[in-house]
Amino acid sequence: MITSLEMYMRERTPIIRSKRLIQELFVFIWLNGKAQSQQGYNDDLVMSFCIGLWLRDTTLKLRQQGIELNKRTLSQFQKTTEPVIYTGKPNNAPEGWNWNNGHYNENLTWLL
Numbered sequence: 001m002i003t004s005l006e007m008y009m010r011e012r013t014p015i016i017r018s019k020r021l022i023q024e025l026f027v028f029i030w031l032n033g034k035a036q037s038q039q040g041y042n043d044d045l046v047m048s049f050c051i052g053l054w055l056r057d058t059t060l061k062l063r064q065q066g067i068e069l070n071k072r073t074l075s076q077f078q079k080t081t082e083p084v085i086y087t088g089k090p091n092n093a094p095e096g097w098n099w100n101n102g103h104y105n106e107n108l109t110w111l112l
Contacts, residue, residue, distance in 0.1 A: 001050040008053060019044045041069040 008014055009025075027041040040102035041092055096109045 001054045004053060004057070005046075005050045014049075014053065016049075018045070053099060 009047050016025075024037065024041065024043060024045045027038045028035065028043055028046045029038055031038075037046070097111075099108055
């Protein structure tokens with residue numbers, strides 16, 4: 001998130017209207033390889049700003065993926081000319097569903 005904030009600041013993409021956030025950004029530094037505010041200052045606004053930028057990027061990407069998924073799903077729907085209604089009982093018992101178990105012929109259409 002911090003790297004993303006750095007990229008946004010270099011590109012000057014976000015418009016910041018908060019004086020307090022701007023003041024915290026001026027004292028937000030890298031210290032021993034860790035991004036943090038200078039001693040005696042706060043970084044809560046900077047961190048919440050980073051989270052907000054990350055959420056914006058993530059939700060836009062996920063929204064686009066959701067739209068594409070919906071389009072693919074809807075493109076698979078097809079219109080049929082005859083209504084197909086499943087009643088649970090076969091109208092015509094197909095051939096080949098009779099089995100001779102050695103004692104008598106058994107009808108296996110109940111498996112359908």
